[in-house]
Amino acid sequence: MPPDSAPEPIVKSPKGRRKVSDAPSRRDLVLDAAEALFSRHGFDGVTVRQVAQAAGVDVALPNYYFESKQGLYDAVFGRRALVLNDRREAALRRVMDSEDAPTLESILRAFIVPVQTMHAAADPGFRNYCRLVAQVNSSGVLAPMMTTNFDRLILKFIDALRRVLPHVADRELYWGYHCLSGALTLTMASTGRIDHLSNGLCRSDDAEDAYEHLISFHLGAFQAMEDRARAICRKG
Amino acid sequence: MPPDSAPEPIVKSPKGRRKVSDAPSRRDLVLDAAEALFSRHGFDGVTVRQVAQAAGVDVALPNYYFESKQGLYDAVFGRRALVLNDRREAALRRVMDSEDAPTLESILRAFIVPVQTMHAAADPGFRNYCRLVAQVNSSGVLAPMMTTNFDRLILKFIDALRRVLPHVADRELYWGYHCLSGALTLTMASTGRIDHLSNGLCRSDDAEDAYEHLISFHLGAFQAMEDRARAICRKG
DNA sequence: GTCTATACCGTGATAGAC
């Protein structure tokens, strides 16, 4: 009998009631612990035992809930992917349904600001999730998870970009998104490298600053693409 | 006695001669095998035993040469970092010492083309190395290896950029490099994600295409930064 | 000096008892 196993004090005593407490369920505790560990050490760098210990539950519980370590990882990744997709989709809809015509900047913001919000959230779980996405995105073996979880909505964003960049060829647009995606995920990784490189002038974990620069950088890049494409269009 | 243990046929018979054969040393075989495995599965996803087996050597040999698994990883990472740094430094020197004034494009090319060359090399080891760098760069725990191996030269490149972008503030410049770095390493990762997203229109492993787009995208982005900074400078 | 065989000991995943 583990002495520290009861973070829900009120739930058990009157056995008629169910889950009135707002304490996180043990399932969520496992997800949170796994998220924190995976985000720092990767899939193979974490053991189920570590997850269980960090969550304060028995070793066997993660497997009970999620079938396998892989299942746990998928659950961790999927959980907040839903949240991010919802927020991005709502933001995009707001832009596209607005009275005013959508602009390049408004679309980029709809894509990026929800990530910024996560990165800056009080709940450290969101920051951990950002790191996790960064790893998955450049991992090779795990990259298919990006496709599964995000591509449907990303294609909508690319459609939106196509509308405000009418002269840009599709291939350019896809490569442009690729560049944006790389910069965005590196920002999400928050590795502290730029801190060192800039001698403290820039800070990885200053979300406000990081994502504002990300937006203005890519605003310039995409606008330049459009300008150049239009010029060629005229000339040709 | 392993029957398949002799990839150097001529070396041993006349014992007077030393290493005339151009066959790779066993040390290099271990490095190559480790590189291939690490680049796909990460540090913790690979066991020393797998490395040994892939290299066709005894389990203890990697540790004999490199002290520990970590030592092996460091050696793998450092080996081609030297090559890349040399090529980049030579390219940068050519640009800066030229009669013609350096341009934004020439500097970006000096930075990026050596990577493109590696990515497109016939030796698959170079491609594996590209993937490895991509992982390390967005890993959190391993990112310090980037600093150790690359920052000295990267600061030289940032200096060069500062010269051709005289109105851009330092902070902007560092964030710009950050964005470039993210896009570049995602390109190096070659995950095939853009293939899927673009429905086959773009291909991760078409190095020619990928890096040309990378260059023109960032040419536009940095030039826009300079233009905007100059405009503000005039106005203010 | 280069390399192999093997043993050690901690750790991990998982199945099945409770």
Next chain:
DNA sequence: GTCTATCACGGTATAGAC
């Protein structure tokens, strides 16, 4: 829903072969 026993596997040290 929890605990535990099992058993395989991992990194590395060591003894010695060539």
